[in-house]
Structure formats: C-alpha cells, structure tokens
Amino acid sequence: MTPTNNPFLADFTSMSSHGATAGGGVDRQAATVADGQTRNWFRGLVEGHGFTVRYDAVGNQYSMLELNPGAPWIAVGSHLDSQPLGGRFDGAYGVLAGAHAAQRVRQSLDGTNGTALFNIVVINWFNEEGCRFKPSMMGSSVYTGKLSAAQVLETADPAGTTVREALEAIGTIGDFELPVAAYVEIHIEQGRSLEDRGLSIGLVESTWGANKYEFTVHGDQAHTGATIIADRRDALLGASALVVAAREIALAHSTDEHMVITSCGEFTVFPNSPVVVASRVNLLVDVRSTDPDVLAAADADLHARIEGIEKMANVRIERGKEHVWGAKAYDKAGLELAARAAESLGLSHGVVRTLAGHDSTNMKDIVPTIMLFVPSVEGISHNERELTYDADMLKGVDLLTEVLARVVRGEFVSPSGIVEEPAGGSTLVS
Amino acid sequence: MTPTNNPFLADFTSMSSHGATAGGGVDRQAATVADGQTRNWFRGLVEGHGFTVRYDAVGNQYSMLELNPGAPWIAVGSHLDSQPLGGRFDGAYGVLAGAHAAQRVRQSLDGTNGTALFNIVVINWFNEEGCRFKPSMMGSSVYTGKLSAAQVLETADPAGTTVREALEAIGTIGDFELPVAAYVEIHIEQGRSLEDRGLSIGLVESTWGANKYEFTVHGDQAHTGATIIADRRDALLGASALVVAAREIALAHSTDEHMVITSCGEFTVFPNSPVVVASRVNLLVDVRSTDPDVLAAADADLHARIEGIEKMANVRIERGKEHVWGAKAYDKAGLELAARAAESLGLSHGVVRTLAGHDSTNMKDIVPTIMLFVPSVEGISHNERELTYDADMLKGVDLLTEVLARVVRGEFVSPSGIVEEPAGGSTLVS
Numbered sequence: 001m002t003p004t005n006n007p008f009l010a011d012f013t014s015m016s017s018h019g020a021t022a023g024g025g026v027d028r029q030a031a032t033v034a035d036g037q038t039r040n041w042f043r044g045l046v047e048g049h050g051f052t053v054r055y056d057a058v059g060n061q062y063s064m065l066e067l068n069p070g071a072p073w074i075a076v077g078s079h080l081d082s083q084p085l086g087g088r089f090d091g092a093y094g095v096l097a098g099a100h101a102a103q104r105v106r107q108s109l110d111g112t113n114g115t116a117l118f119n120i121v122v123i124n125w126f127n128e129e130g131c132r133f134k135p136s137m138m139g140s141s142v143y144t145g146k147l148s149a150a151q152v153l154e155t156a157d158p159a160g161t162t163v164r165e166a167l168e169a170i171g172t173i174g175d176f177e178l179p180v181a182a183y184v185e186i187h188i189e190q191g192r193s194l195e196d197r198g199l200s201i202g203l204v205e206s207t208w209g210a211n212k213y214e215f216t217v218h219g220d221q222a223h224t225g226a227t228i229i230a231d232r233r234d235a236l237l238g239a240s241a242l243v244v245a246a247r248e249i250a251l252a253h254s255t256d257e258h259m260v261i262t263s264c265g266e267f268t269v270f271p272n273s274p275v276v277v278a279s280r281v282n283l284l285v286d287v288r289s290t291d292p293d294v295l296a297a298a299d300a301d302l303h304a305r306i307e308g309i310e311k312m313a314n315v316r317i318e319r320g321k322e323h324v325w326g327a328k329a330y331d332k333a334g335l336e337l338a339a340r341a342a343e344s345l346g347l348s349h350g351v352v353r354t355l356a357g358h359d360s361t362n363m364k365d366i367v368p369t370i371m372l373f374v375p376s377v378e379g380i381s382h383n384e385r386e387l388t389y390d391a392d393m394l395k396g397v398d399l400l401t402e403v404l405a406r407v408v409r410g411e412f413v414s415p416s417g418i419v420e421e422p423a424g425g426s427t428l429v430s
Numbered sequence: 431m432t433p434t435n436n437p438f439l440a441d442f443t444s445m446s447s448h449g450a451t452a453g454g455g456v457d458r459q460a461a462t463v464a465d466g467q468t469r470n471w472f473r474g475l476v477e478g479h480g481f482t483v484r485y486d487a488v489g490n491q492y493s494m495l496e497l498n499p500g501a502p503w504i505a506v507g508s509h510l511d512s513q514p515l516g517g518r519f520d521g522a523y524g525v526l527a528g529a530h531a532a533q534r535v536r537q538s539l540d541g542t543n544g545t546a547l548f549n550i551v552v553i554n555w556f557n558e559e560g561c562r563f564k565p566s567m568m569g570s571s572v573y574t575g576k577l578s579a580a581q582v583l584e585t586a587d588p589a590g591t592t593v594r595e596a597l598e599a600i601g602t603i604g605d606f607e608l609p610v611a612a613y614v615e616i617h618i619e620q621g622r623s624l625e626d627r628g629l630s631i632g633l634v635e636s637t638w639g640a641n642k643y644e645f646t647v648h649g650d651q652a653h654t655g656a657t658i659i660a661d662r663r664d665a666l667l668g669a670s671a672l673v674v675a676a677r678e679i680a681l682a683h684s685t686d687e688h689m690v691i692t693s694c695g696e697f698t699v700f701p702n703s704p705v706v707v708a709s710r711v712n713l714l715v716d717v718r719s720t721d722p723d724v725l726a727a728a729d730a731d732l733h734a735r736i737e738g739i740e741k742m743a744n745v746r747i748e749r750g751k752e753h754v755w756g757a758k759a760y761d762k763a764g765l766e767l768a769a770r771a772a773e774s775l776g777l778s779h780g781v782v783r784t785l786a787g788h789d790s791t792n793m794k795d796i797v798p799t800i801m802l803f804v805p806s807v808e809g810i811s812h813n814e815r816e817l818t819y820d821a822d823m824l825k826g827v828d829l830l831t832e833v834l835a836r837v838v839r840g841e842f843v844s845p846s847g848i849v850e851e852p853a854g855g856s857t858l859v860s
Contacts (some may be wrong), residue, residue, distance in 0.1 A: 083701070083703055083705070083706055084701045084703055084706075085651065085701055129703075129705065130704055130705060131701075131703035131704060131705070131706070134704060135704075136704065136705060189656070190653050190655075190656035190657070191656045191657065191658065192658075192661065208655070210655065220810075220813065221515065221812055221813040221814075222810065222811065222812055222813060223620050223785075223786055223811040223812040224691075224693035224694075224695040224716060224812075225620075225638070225640065225691065225693070225716070225718055225785045225786035225787060226619070226620035226621045226784070226785045226786040226809070226811055227620070227621065227785075227809060227811065227812075228621065228622075228689065228691065228785075228809070229677075229680050229681070229684070229689075229691060231622065231808075231809055234677075234693075236673060236694055236697055237673055237674065237677055237694075239670075240669075240670035240671070240673035240674050241670070241674055243666060243667055243670035244667065244670050244671055244674055247659075247664075247667055247743075250659050251659070254659070259658065259659075261654075261655065261658065261659060263654035263655070263664075263707060264654075264666055264667075265654045265702075265703055265704045265705050265706050265707065265708070266699075266702055266703060266704045267666055267697075267699045267702065267708075268699070268702065269696075269697045269698070271513070271514045271515055271561075272695075272696055272697065272698065273513055273514055273559075273561035273695060273696060273812075274560055274561060274564060274565075274566065274695045274696045274714050275513070275559065275560060275561070275566060275695050275786075275812065276513055276514075276561070276695050276812045277693060277695065277812070278695070278697075279813075284704050286654060286655070288655055313677075354656070355653075355655045355656045355657075355658075356653055356655035356656040356705075357655060378661075379656070379657060379658075379661055380650075380652065381652065381653040381656055381657065382651055382652055382653040382654075382657075382703075382705065382706045382707070383650065383651040383652060383709075384651075
C-alpha cells in the first residue's frame with residue numbers, strides 16, 4: 001500500500017490488516033478472533049470521533065453519533081465479517097464509509113449551524129456472510145423479526161460452537177435495542193454492470209428473488225471396487241447430477257430480459273473415503289431471478305428433475321430448510337433522492353438490481369431504505385482479488401455523505417410519526 | 431452377540447470390540463488409537479499361543495509360528511485396519527482366520543508327528559484401506575517393492591500427521607525383515623456372486639484391472655448470487671460433470687462378458703462456503719474392468735470427455751497421481767490346490783474374480799499366491815452392515831487350515847530354491 005493523506009483510505013488500509021490473507025484479501029468469518037479484532041478496531045476508531053458503541057443480543061454493533069439529542073435515528077451500515085479468503089471490500093467498505101459519512105455530516109452541520117432532525121447510527125450487522133453460521137444476513141434478520149434471537153444464539157458452526165459462545169468469546173454481545181426510521185447502505189456491486197456501463201454509482205432498484213434449498217442426498221455406503229453398478233446407491237452421483245441439472249436450468253430458463261442464476265456453494269460428502277461409495281451428500285442449491293414468474297418456472301423445473309435423478313442414481317433426495325426471498329423493490333422516493341444527490345455531485349449513475357443478498361434486503365421490508373453500489377473491477381467478489389479502485393470508493397463516500405445529509409435534514413422520511421409507529425409494524429429488536 | 435463355545439467366533443467377537451461403532455461396524459483407520467488397540471490385542475492373543483511378534487519399517491505386523499526351525503516361511507494374512515464406519519469382517523476376518531488356521535496346522539502336525547517343510551507367519555498388513563493415508567495397500571506395496579518405505583513414512587494424513595509419527599504413536603514400528611516363499615489370504619467377497627450362486631467358497635482366479643486417478647478441478651472463487659453465469663469458473667460444476675460422466679462410461683462400456691465399474695470415492699470442495707462458487711475440487715476417479723481392452727477403451731473415453739467438461743464449466747482439470755493395476759491371474763497351481771482342499775472338505779466352491787484390491791494383489795506379483803473368498807450377505811461392504819454368517823466364516827477357517835496344511839507339506843511350492851531365489855527376483859523388503 002502506498003501512503004495516503006486521505007483519511008478514509010488510511011482507515012481502509014488499517015481495517016484491511018485485520019484477518020489479512022497472503023493473497024491480498026481477508027478471512028474474518030463471523031465471530032472469529034479476526035472478526036472480533038476488526039469490531040474492536042472499529043469501536044476504537046469511532047469512539048475517538050465521539051460515537052458511542054453498543055451491542056444487541058445477537059452481536060449487531062451500533063455506533064451512535066448524536067446530532068440532535070432525543071431525535072429519532074437513521075441507520076447506515078453493512079458488515080465487517082467476510083468469507084474465508086474473501087475480499088477487503090465486501091461489507092467492510094460500507095461500514096467504514098458510513099462512519100466517515102456520518103462524521104462529515106456532523107462537520108457540515110457544525111459549520112453551517114444547520115439543524116439535524118435525526119441522529120445517525122452506523123450498524124455493523126453480525127454475520128452477513130453466513131459461511132461459519134447459517135443462514136446469511138443473520139444479524140439483520142433478527143433485527144427485522146425474520147429470525148428469533150433465541151434460535152440464532154443456539155445455531156452451531158461445524159465444530160459445534162454456538163453463536164452465543166462465539167460472540168461471548170470475542171466480547172461483542174449485549175442487550176442494546178434501537179429502533180430506526182430509515183436505513184442507508186453502500187456496498188460494492190460484486191457484478192460488472194457498472195463497470196461495463198462506465199458508471200460510478202449504482203442506485204439499487206430491486207433485489208432479485210432467490211429460492212435457497214438445503215438438500216440431503218441419501219445413498220448407501222459401499223465398496224468402490226467390489227460393489228457392482230446395479231447394487232450401488234451412490235449419493236455423490238445423485239448430488240453431482242443435481243449440480244449439473246441446476247446449471248442446465250439456469251441456461252434453459254434465462255431470457256434476454258430476465259436472467260436465471262443457479263448455484264451450489266456448499267457440498268459435503270460422507271464419509272469421503274477414497275474407496276467408499278458415498279452414503280450421504282449435503283448440498284445447498286439456490287435459484288435466483290429478477291422475475292417472479294421466471295423464477296417460479298426455473299424452480300419448478302429443478303424440482304421436477306429430482307425424481308429422475310433419484311431413479312438414475314438409486315438415491316433418495318430430501319429437501320431440508322429453505323430460504324425464499326421475493327424480488328422486491330427498494331423505496332422509490334429513496335431512489336430519486338439518491339439520484340438527485342448524485343447529480344448534485346456530478347457523479348455518473350444508473351439504476352441496477354442486486355443479485356446478491358444484503359442487510360438492506362432485510363431492512364427495506366421494515367423501513368424506507370436506500371441502497372447504493374460502487375463498481376467492482378471485473379465483477380470479481382468473494383475472492384481475494386476483489387477490487388474497487390480508490391477513486392470509486394471515495395466517490396461512494398461523497399455520495400453517501402450527501403445522501404445522509406439529505407436524509408438527516410428530513411428529505412426522505414419525516415421525524416414525526418416514525419418513532420410511535422415503526423414502518424411495517426414489526427418489532428424491530430427481538 | 432450370543433455366547434459361543436467356538437474359539438474362532440469368541441475371538442472374532444473380542445476383536446470386533448476394538449473401534450466398535452454404534453451401527454455394528456468398526457472404525458479402525460490405519461495407525462489410529464483403535465488400530466493400535468486391535469494390533470496389541472492380536473499380539474497378545476497369538477503370543478499366548480506361542481507365536482513371536484515383530485514389526486517392519488512400515489508397521490507390517492508379523493506373527494510367527496515355528497513348525498520346523500530354520501525352514502523357510504509361508505505367509506498367511508490380511509489387514510486389521512478398516513474404513514471409517516466400516517464392517518467387522520473386511521480384512522480382520524482373514525488375519526484372525528490365519529492365526530487360527532496356523533494353530534490348527536500345528537496341532538494336526540503334533541497329533542500325527544508329521545513334518546512341516548515350512549514355518550507359518552501371519553501378516554497383518556499396514557493400511558490396506560488407504561482412507562487416512564493414501565494409497566491403499568500401503569504395507570504390502572512396500573513389502574513387494576512397489577512403494578519405498580521412505581516415501582510411505584513421510585506420507586501425511588489430512589491433519590498433517592505422517593505415517594512415521596502415527597506408527598510411533600501406537601508403538602507398532604520396527605526394523606524386522608522376513609522373506610516368504612508363498613502367500614495365502616482369505617477375505618470376504620464384498621460382492622454377491624457367491625451368495626447368488628449358493629456357494630460357500632470362492633477361489634480367486636484373477637484381479638480386475640483398475641486405473642485410479644487423482645484429479646484437481648481448478649475454477650475461481652466468486653459470489654453465488656452476484657456473479658453471472660457467463661463469468662463463472664465453477665470447479666464444483668466441472669467436478670460434478672466428471673462424476674456423472676464416469677457413471678455414463680461404466681454403463682456405455684460394460685458388455686455381457688466384461689463389466690466396467692467406475693467410482694468416485696473422495697470429493698473435496700474448496701472453500702465450501704454457502705455463498706461462494708467453488709475455486710477448487712479434489713476428487714479421485716477409478717475405472718475397473720476384467721478385460722484390459724475394455725478397460726483401455728473406457729479409460730480413453732473418460733479422458734476424451736475432459737476437454738468438453740473443461741469448456742462447459744469454464745475450468746481447468748489437472749490430472750495428478752495415478753495408480754494403475756493390470757488385470758492379472760493368480761497362480762493356477764494354487765487355484766487347483768485350493769479346489770482339491772475344498773473338495774476334500776465337501777465345501778461348495780467356484781471360481782471368482784476380485785473387483786477390489788487386496789494385499790494378495792500385490793503379493794501375487796512376487797510369490798505364488800492363493801486367494802480365497804467367503805460369501806458377503808447381499809454383497810454389502812465398506813458399510814457397518816457388512817455381514818458374513820458365522821457358518822460361512824467357520825467353513826472358511828476350515829478351508830484355510832486345509833490349504834495351509836497342504837502348502838506346509840510342500841504341495842504348492844518347494845522349500846528348496848525358494849530362499850536363495852525369491853519368485854520374481856524382487857527385493858522383498860525395502
């Protein structure tokens with residue numbers, strides 16, 4: 001890294017040293033030592049700038065900057081946890097950008113004696129990535145009432161450590177609760193549409209719909225040499241056929257207008273011995289599309305193929321937990337506010353959809369939400385080579401500052417009514 | 431287990447308590463604590479009956495029963511290690527049967543004042559299964575000069591423990607060396623041909639040819655949601671397509687006369703996180719057939735498909751280590767001797783081929799070798815439900831005793847010439 005006088009870039013470099021990997025990325029899986037170090041580093045950073053830091057029951061980290069004591073709160077945030085061998089930008093960029101933007105909003109108010117109608121809280125959501133503890137977006141799911149805190153705290157990683165134990169071990173758990181009136185998030189795109197279009201900023205219009213399934217393929221353990229083909233119940237063959245079928249479905253159902261994306265990100269074979277036909281494979285399959293009808297058709301096709309795969313491999317395929325998100329729009333007024341803010345700064349921008357899930361995917365269901373993207377080089381993500389150029393990061397911080405300033409002045413949501421009646425009527429903190 | 435007065439069945443029950451699993455099988459992977467316990471139990475058992483026990487440089491366990499001091503040695507053996515969640519019979523039956531048969535041969539000599547031309551050594555070969563340390567048939571491969579002891583001792587398990595460290599930890603390593611004049615092994619069939627034909631004994635005529643390959647599929651880590659299909663280099667998709675192709679090849683190349691069997695027994699995905707497209711998969715694929723031409727055609731077909739799979743999944747498939755055994759015949763005179771022995775005892779018998787590898791697969795390449803099978807219920811093997819009926823085990827011990835008695839009397843190989851000039855001219859111990 002070359003030395004920099006820019007305070008954001010200097011902090012970004014410091015932050016990226018936590019859990020740094022040899023390949024230029026980070027490994028800060030949720031509630032690991034490296035995640036705890038990053039959370040503590042961030043606490044120290046913002047406390048030095050007058051923020052107050054608290055934790056809720058599932059380890060969401062709230063860094064509060066009071067602009068108008070007693071006023072309601074606007075949240076800005078993302079997540080500091082990462083994938084194993086993940087990139088430095090995914091999530092962490094948004095949390096740090098939020099802290100810098102909040103400070104710059106305060107400085108601008110100090111300079112002009114302007115009045116804020118809201119205070120700002122920067123939220124570092126617990127376990128957005130969902131690699132160590134499933135599912136992903138865990139902290140924001142509890143905040144938005146989609147998961148119970150009790151259930152989350154008992155969730156164990158593959159080694160048997162629960163979320164409660166892991167959070168207690170890194171000391172970032174508490175009982176804090178804070179309702180918010182609106183939510184703003186900035187994130188790297190993790191796709192290549194901004195880069196391809198030559199744009200600096202993406203204004204996120206909607207999420208894609210995603211159906212995620214846990215499958216277990218049940219076969220029977222046998223000898224890879226001595227057991228003839230007719231006698232085999234090969235779980236690995238069945239699971240492999242499911243992976244191949246998922247790709248075929250993505251290709252068959254994608255249209256010019258609506259893409260279908262299918263993936264299998266986790267695939268674990270038992271007993272996984274060189275001379276043993278597998279007795280069981282656990283795998284996750286997800287199907288995503290921008291269009292609910294296209295998604296439904298692709299999903300139906302996937303399920304229709306299961307019986308044939310069961311027959312071909314002589315196995316039984318069991319569907320376990322599922323997580324389903326509909327394709328949903330972000331707040332239209334927020335999209336327009338962000339467009340005006342980008343124009344006022346002279347930043348090129350365009351409307352995008354997010355294929356990935358984000359904490360804002362949850363938050364938009366309970367409060368008015370604005371979601372912003374900055375470009376990712378070649379769309380590479382969940383990879384140590386993930387990259388967003390310094391200039392693009394700084395443009396994003398500028399825009400986030402302008403958006404937050406407008407939201408705090410009351411241009412997005414009104415401070416009256418919000419506190420008494422939270423949007424969506426959900427219980428904000430379980 | 432019901433109590434038994436039969437000394438073989440009583441010992442078999444005791445033996446099966448070492449590394450016993452809840453499902454009725456055993457887990458005694460090579461040089462684990464459970465394998466060490468079983469080896470020590472066996473040492474105690476045979477020492478109580480006058481055997482002397484020694485270990486060679488790679489942990490092969492030699493239990494020697496002298497019948498004629500100074501005479502050359504006949505080996506009988508198999509292996510006490512198992513698969514994870516393996517059966518009680520695979521290997522262990524043959525070692526215990528060897529010890530019982532050797533004692534019964536001595537007793538019969540004592541009773542009749544007959545003269546033995548050979549002594550008997552029962553060999554428990556180290557790591558036949560190859561699940562913890564690869565490759566399989568490790569101990570007999572070193573004995574027969576196919577692997578070097580130095581290379582084997584440095585081989586590490588997935589946790590980084592070497593064979594040398596593991597053997598030292600269980601205390602079953604030494605520097606003993608012993609050339610032998612012939613080899614006899616009895617094993618469960620692990621297939622269903624004897625059961626289907628209603629036979630008690632299988633006389634193994636030949637091994638199948640087997641080509642075993644280690645493949646690495648190289649992709650690139652990416653986001654399962656945000657990365658569009660065209661940008662993916664999905665290692666899991668490529669590896670899955672290879673597994674499906676292997677099965678298609680088995681079906682396409684099998685003829686009425688010559689079966690082709692393909693398998694993938696180990697398949698490990700990196701980084702194996704729910705929302706990450708896999709960057710790498712390591713997998714083992716093997717192709718087996720009774721006929722060398724059919725095997726060669728199936729193998730060529732497998733390799734011809736690799737380029738198409740690389741293109742489809744946008745990955746690179748690298749072929750690593752390979753282990754190739756030709757289909758090879760066992761000694762014809764040994765087969766005839768075993769047939770005469772079975773007839774003398776009134777045991778129904780037939781000629782079979784072995785699809786699985788055994789230590790005798792190695793031994794037959796350096797000394798005259800006899801391989802015998804007893805039936806497996808439904809052919810189930812490498813499974814806790816593996817079963818051979820007591821009556822079939824006892825018939826096998828009877829036959830092994832009769833075969834060993836004949837071999838010791840000089841009916842198979844001559845004691846002269848053997849010691850000076852070992853069959854095959856190989857160095858027997860590295």
